Amino acid sequence: MTSAGRFAPSPSGELHVGNLRTAILAWLFARSTRRQFLMRVEDLDRARAGAEAEQLRDLAAIGVTWDGAVVRQTEREPLYAAAISRLATAGLTYECFCTRREIQEAPSAPHAPQGAYPGTCRNLDPAELEFKRTIRPAAIRLRAGVADWTVEDILHGTYTGVVDDFVLRRNDGVTAYNLAVVVDDAAQGIDQVVRGDDLLPSTPRQAYLASLLHIPVPEYAHVPLVVNSDGARLAKRDGAVTLADLAAAGLDADRVRDTILESLGLPAGPLQRALAHFHPSALPREPWVWPGVPDAGA
Numbered sequence: 001m002t003s004a005g006r007f008a009p010s011p012s013g014e015l016h017v018g019n020l021r022t023a024i025l026a027w028l029f030a031r032s033t034r035r036q037f038l039m040r041v042e043d044l045d046r047a048r049a050g051a052e053a054e055q056l057r058d059l060a061a062i063g064v065t066w067d068g069a070v071v072r073q074t075e076r077e078p079l080y081a082a083a084i085s086r087l088a089t090a091g092l093t094y095e096c097f098c099t100r101r102e103i104q105e106a107p108s109a110p111h112a113p114q115g116a117y118p119g120t121c122r123n124l125d126p127a128e129l130e131f132k133r134t135i136r137p138a139a140i141r142l143r144a145g146v147a148d149w150t151v152e153d154i155l156h157g158t159y160t161g162v163v164d165d166f167v168l169r170r171n172d173g174v175t176a177y178n179l180a181v182v183v184d185d186a187a188q189g190i191d192q193v194v195r196g197d198d199l200l201p202s203t204p205r206q207a208y209l210a211s212l213l214h215i216p217v218p219e220y221a222h223v224p225l226v227v228n229s230d231g232a233r234l235a236k237r238d239g240a241v242t243l244a245d246l247a248a249a250g251l252d253a254d255r256v257r258d259t260i261l262e263s264l265g266l267p268a269g270p271l272q273r274a275l276a277h278f279h280p281s282a283l284p285r286e287p288w289v290w291p292g293v294p295d296a297g298a
Contacts, residue, residue, distance in 0.1 A: 002189030005030030011051035018226035061253035095138035149204035161204035
């Protein structure tokens with residue numbers, strides 16, 4: 001089985017500096033541990049025409065290389081269906097008819113975060129189940145047997161997070177992220193997951209699901225995000241933050257790459273040069289405040 005890391009963007013638009021920084025970090029983690037580096041397009045939802053090609057072009061422009069063909073989630077539905085079938089056979093799923101608003105307004109356990117599923121449809125009797133099926137399509141939820149789960153993270157150490165009866169398949173038939181990412185990583189032999197630390201809270205759910213599917217849990221490293229001057233997560237509304245916009249402002253891809261590497265305490269230049277100086281213990285642990293467009297002639 002392949003030992004690999006990966007980058008898995010959603011093709012909803014152009015990548016911004018924060019996405020590119022995470023991609024570089026994922027590449028450095030994988031290459032520094034002699035893993036393959038794979039590219040997966042998570043296009044189950046929010047795909048925009050042409051975005052995949054733009055993203056892959058921009059990643060190549062800053063020197064991020066990957067092994068093998070690009071994998072797309074929309075081509076992998078049979079794998080997700082098989083995993084849900086296994087869970088259902090084991091009695092670990094149930095139908096849920098709740099709307100998002102109903103979940104938000106329902107009381108939840110004191111320790112649970114806002115929006116954690118309160119179990120409304122967990123124990124419907126046959127008559128209730130039949131009636132609700134006439135009202136709206138059902139989502140499929142996991143029947144969790146724990147309230148929390150603990151994972152180990154290279155940068156964050158031991159982390160324990162809430163596990164609720166999360167969605168495996170939405171009521172429109174689309175496989176949910178938490179199920180798809182677990183199945184994809186296992187199928188691709190990915191044993192190292194490097195991604196933004198905004199995804200750390202969802203990681204215990206994924207690790208728990210992997211245990212139910214008898215899938216090895218990967219090594220995790222959740223890296224700091226890039227934020228704007230107000231401390232909010234960087235977004236395209238923050239101005240020139242994509243390669244195309246930065247190029248229009250006078251910064252080519254090499255300059256953007258070098259700025260990102262400098263923010264990590266690594267030398268400018270090709271990624272292979274930075275790789276020789278990379279070590280996780282030396283990485284900044286705080287979010288990087290995007291400085292905006294510097295003087296292109298500096």
